[in-house]
Amino acid sequence: MAVKQRMAAPKGDMPKQASSDKRETIIDAAFDLFRHYGYRRTSMEDIARAAGVAKGTLYLYFASKEELFEAIARMLAARMLKAIQEAIACDQPLEEQFLGVMDAKLGAVWRWIYSSPHAAELLDPQHQLPDDVFEEVDATFRSIIAKLIQKGVDSGELDLHAAGFTVESAAATLTTAAYGAEKAADEAEFRKTLANIVRITLRGLRA
Amino acid sequence: MAVKQRMAAPKGDMPKQASSDKRETIIDAAFDLFRHYGYRRTSMEDIARAAGVAKGTLYLYFASKEELFEAIARMLAARMLKAIQEAIACDQPLEEQFLGVMDAKLGAVWRWIYSSPHAAELLDPQHQLPDDVFEEVDATFRSIIAKLIQKGVDSGELDLHAAGFTVESAAATLTTAAYGAEKAADEAEFRKTLANIVRITLRGLRA
Amino acid sequence: MAVKQRMAAPKGDMPKQASSDKRETIIDAAFDLFRHYGYRRTSMEDIARAAGVAKGTLYLYFASKEELFEAIARMLAARMLKAIQEAIACDQPLEEQFLGVMDAKLGAVWRWIYSSPHAAELLDPQHQLPDDVFEEVDATFRSIIAKLIQKGVDSGELDLHAAGFTVESAAATLTTAAYGAEKAADEAEFRKTLANIVRITLRGLRA
Amino acid sequence: MAVKQRMAAPKGDMPKQASSDKRETIIDAAFDLFRHYGYRRTSMEDIARAAGVAKGTLYLYFASKEELFEAIARMLAARMLKAIQEAIACDQPLEEQFLGVMDAKLGAVWRWIYSSPHAAELLDPQHQLPDDVFEEVDATFRSIIAKLIQKGVDSGELDLHAAGFTVESAAATLTTAAYGAEKAADEAEFRKTLANIVRITLRGLRA
DNA sequence: CATGAATGAGGCTTCATTCAT
DNA sequence: GATGAATGAAGCCTCATTCAT
Numbered sequence A, B, C, D: 001m002a003v004k005q006r007m008a009a010p011k012g013d014m015p016k017q018a019s020s021d022k023r024e025t026i027i028d029a030a031f032d033l034f035r036h037y038g039y040r041r042t043s044m045e046d047i048a049r050a051a052g053v054a055k056g057t058l059y060l061y062f063a064s065k066e067e068l069f070e071a072i073a074r075m076l077a078a079r080m081l082k083a084i085q086e087a088i089a090c091d092q093p094l095e096e097q098f099l100g101v102m103d104a105k106l107g108a109v110w111r112w113i114y115s116s117p118h119a120a121e122l123l124d125p126q127h128q129l130p131d132d133v134f135e136e137v138d139a140t141f142r143s144i145i146a147k148l149i150q151k152g153v154d155s156g157e158l159d160l161h162a163a164g165f166t167v168e169s170a171a172a173t174l175t176t177a178a179y180g181a182e183k184a185a186d187e188a189e190f191r192k193t194l195a196n197i198v199r200i201t202l203r204g205l206r207a
Numbered sequence E: 001c002a003t004g005a006a007t008g009a010g011g012c013t014t015c016a017t018t019c020a021t
Numbered sequence F: 001g002a003t004g005a006a007t008g009a010a011g012c013c014t015c016a017t018t019c020a021t
Helices: A015-041 A044-051 A055-061 A065-087 A094-114 A119-123 A135-154 A167-183 A187-205 B015-020 B022-041 B044-051 B055-061 B065-087 B094-114 B119-123 B135-154 B167-183 B187-205 C015-041 C044-051 C055-061 C065-087 C094-114 C119-123 C135-154 C167-183 C187-205 D015-020 D022-041 D044-051 D055-061 D065-087 D094-114 D119-123 D135-154 D167-183 D187-205
Strands: none
Touching (some): A015 A044, A015 A065, A015 A119, A094 A119, A094 A135, A119 B119, A135 A167, A135 A187, B022 B055, B022 B119, B044 B055, B065 B135, B094 B187, B135 B167, C015 C044, C015 C055, C015 C119, C065 C094, C094 C135, C094 C167, C094 C187, C119 D119, C167 C187, C167 D187, C187 D167, D022 D044, D022 D055, D022 D119, D044 D055, D065 D135, D135 D187
């Protein structure tokens, strides 16, 4: 997975590249094992073997098993943020945009976490994730959802007043309802359920 | 196994009580510790101490740590089933009944599981719960939701056709959306979120 | 297994009988289990169940698991002693008598101990058998063998002098050689091997 | 696995030695303890302490207590095989050769196993030794005994026909009779008893 | 930087023995 | 005498982490 590059290093001044590679190699290997076997059942020994390095090497890049886990979480958060922001780039009908943003976030989580038989363990807050790891992701997500709702209100498509919601409470409710889709057993069901939830809730807010 | 005898105790001699309830004492202690510290971090030693018995005593009632965990799950399932069935006993407007049933199930889960910082671990399928432990609960729950929707359709309050749903898909969607409420941070938020989700989705199905 | 006899006890003065029965019931059950599963793998729980009594009852008859084991050994020693003494009662040719005595002792040991897959454990001196338990058996055995050899010398059938033996050393050697037969895998092999050893060693002492 | 390097150590720096021999150090320590205290009463903790390593280290070399035991057995089997093969190298009278081969095998067993007060436990088939561990040893032993008998027959020294034996049955009988010597209480007695058995049985087969 | 042998605390489970009833 | 629930010491094994090379 990690490609060694000895040739192109003229002096001795560029070990960052290889190092960075090794760091990612480890993260990838660990994430893969965590998803397949869970946090507990994946030993540092396993990770080292899968990454093709010695056990001690892991501790050169991560202070502990827990910190390695956190690094994975941070990587996932970054990917989700990017996906969410890309989802509103294209111009589409309101419902499609809702669906797109939600799939960008929830779908990513689903594919990375919930599709694993050990989803629960991976989400256990025992792994004291620094509070801010997913905070930015959530904030961005909710603000975009709120913006879309506002857009619907402005265009007259939605009528929060009739339903007794504010933009904020509507955004919170839609978001939360959508979370339920993560219970899905497979990706097809996930997509269908998410679409149904978006459709039914938007109907509830329609003018 | 041990028969409870509260009535026929003439004097104050009911030492049988403690012995009979030992199994429950252990379950309670274990559940408490699991919620507070998670499955992994709760040792059999801890449970024994909390239950006020010796370590070996635990094994008189449960063959292993895992089996003790399963006993807890079974107890919770039984309580939920009872709560769900009680929730439809009283006559109320449709939305209230939806809310009642959902709170009976999801609220129970929330209070028992998700309110714990270790909810995730407690739900980890690693603990291979016999497939049928929560099956009856889920089946009952979904069938009652479906019945309520049918009732709404019959009374003309709901119009699935306009929304493009069948009774089944509507029931599934409502149920799933409601699951999202379990993400709530505290019980007040849980109740409010659940109410919002029920309101907004029912509106989406209104005639 | 143990028959209760409540009727025939006129007063209250004869509990020795029943007690003694229970003691033997326990010994029988324990011996059976020890032979089948070995000392370690047989728990006091198992013995109690097999004997049809409660665990605590075992301790009314035997101070410890070890003492129960010793009681079994003592019982076996007594049976062997009886068998050995019976073996010389009948009049027969010298070789037959040798064979008879040896089979009485070694055969008994073989059937009771070595035929068990856990023979080794049952003979582990960890079970500190009081030194005298099998002492009398051995003494009787050797003295009878010595007597038979003397008889052979007196009748001119054996010639120890030519072979360079005394009665004692000859008795010891025959006895020891015969012990080897206990390596046999089944009783048929045991008998054949024992017969061969007796035949060949007696030939070695013939005039 | 680890290569020993005694020669090329210029200074006094041979720490490699200790590391390389750790496996053997553990085996030696464990064998010693097993002989003195038996398998059961020797804990992994004890072995680690005796070998001067940590408990976990034992598991770097042996997967379980049982496997450590098997490694000891294998080592003993190898040593016995070597001793047996060396015993027929030198040219000697028939009886001396018998004695030599038997002492090589039985004497080794006696010194290693039966001299321990826990011989029995060490031989308990509970420790499911792979069937072939001592198979080669036994096969070699018996085949050599048979060869020696054949040699005696060829030279006219032995006369199996008169005694009613074949080479095979004679070999089996001698071998088995010799096993009895292992009952000896100390090494002097063992040697004397073995010599007596060999002498008397060979006399039984003489022409 | 990299290695991997070594560590040892900690966890689950068993079972001989006790004792209140 | 008889019971069996309760005890708790002791045992085997795992694995995150360290450190000398």
